[in-house]
Amino acid sequence: MLKEFAGLSTAVVADACVRLGVGLRAAPVGVSGAVVGARAAGRVLPVRHYGSVDVFLEAYGGAREGDVLVIDNGGRTDEACIGDLAVLEARAAGVAGIVVWGLHRDTAELQAIGLPVFSYGALPLGPLRLDEREPEALLSARFGPHRVSAEDVVFADADGVVFVPGERVGEVLEAAAAIARTERAQAQRIAAGGTLRRQTAFDAYLERRAADPSYSFRQHLRRVGGAIEE
Incomplete structure (x- = not known):
């Protein structure tokens, strides 16, 4: 294990x-x-x-x-x-x-x-x-x-x-490994100058949340394939 x-x-x-x-x-x-x-x-x-x-x-x-x-x-x-x-x-x-x-x-x-x-x-x-x-x-x-x-x-x-x-x-371990791969890739892109806000299309998230206050960042991350919170 x-x-x-x-x-x-x-x-x-x-x-x-x-x-x-x-x-x-x-x-x-x-x-x-x-x-x-x-x-x-x-x-x-x-x-x-x-x-x-x-x-x-x-x-x-x-x-x-x-x-x-x-x-x-x-x-x-x-x-x-x-x-x-x-x-x-x-x-x-x-x-x-x-x-x-x-x-x-x-x-x-x-x-x-x-x-x-x-x-x-x-x-x-x-x-x-x-x-x-x-x-x-x-x-x-x-x-x-x-x-x-x-x-x-x-x-x-x-x-x-x-x-x-x-x-x-x-x-659980399979999902954890997938999350870890996504986070490592995101970290590498940040180090190369690609901000996390850009990677997660954060402006688009804010725009959609303004139209639909129930739309959460976790929902957004699942849609765009990001991994920060879970």
């Missing part, structure tokens, strides 16, 4: 979801990579954290090569739920990356390991609690307002994290 994501970004994946009417599920703002330039893409390996690392070790037992561990720690900012040993074990299990709705620690070690880890940031304090485990601990994870499972695929990069239903991922 990471190979299919090569040359793309979460931005164009999100735009493709909008264009295709796929329910857009993006991680809350603030989730970023602990390793500079990190990118991850793969089937979701969901897990809910209750204060102990044992749930991660159990999840690794069901991991497929290339899965991305998605940790539901409730978005907590009072503890770091993942550190270097759990990340090393993830790599040994074939996990391709980790996305945390919460915090991590051992940043220097994680950077040396190099496995992509995305979270709200770092905190030296580990968990001091041990909560009751739910039956769905290894079946689904919450990430902000979203619920994800092994039926989903996750994409993560410097812009954030996006979840896509596995059954729609092929068409």
Whole structure:
């Protein structure tokens, strides 16, 4: 999946979801990579954290090569739920990356390991609690307002994290690649002196909007073949 994501970004994946009417599920703002330039893409390996690392070790037992561990720690900012040993074990299990709705620690070690880890940031304090485990601990994870499972695929990069239903991922990536090609071509024309307003026939858009206030710029872009908003 990471190979299919090569040359793309979460931005164009999100735009493709909008264009295709796929329910857009993006991680809350603030989730970023602990390793500079990190990118991850793969089937979701969901897990809910209750204060102990044992749930991660159990999840690794069901991991497929290339899965991305998605940790539901409730978005907590009072503890770091993942550190270097759990990340090393993830790599040994074939996990391709980790996305945390919460915090991590051992940043220097994680950077040396190099496995992509995305979270709200770092905190030296580990968990001091041990909560009751739910039956769905290894079946689904919450990430902000979203619920994800092994039926989903996750994409993560410097812009954030996006979840896509596995059954729609092929068409989403195809649409994302088309959007990316259009945007690169537009960028090259801008660099060569062809303004974006000229490329998108912006004057014609303004003229039509004046006659029909319901005519949106997105409609116009679809008509002229531009890609800016989606």
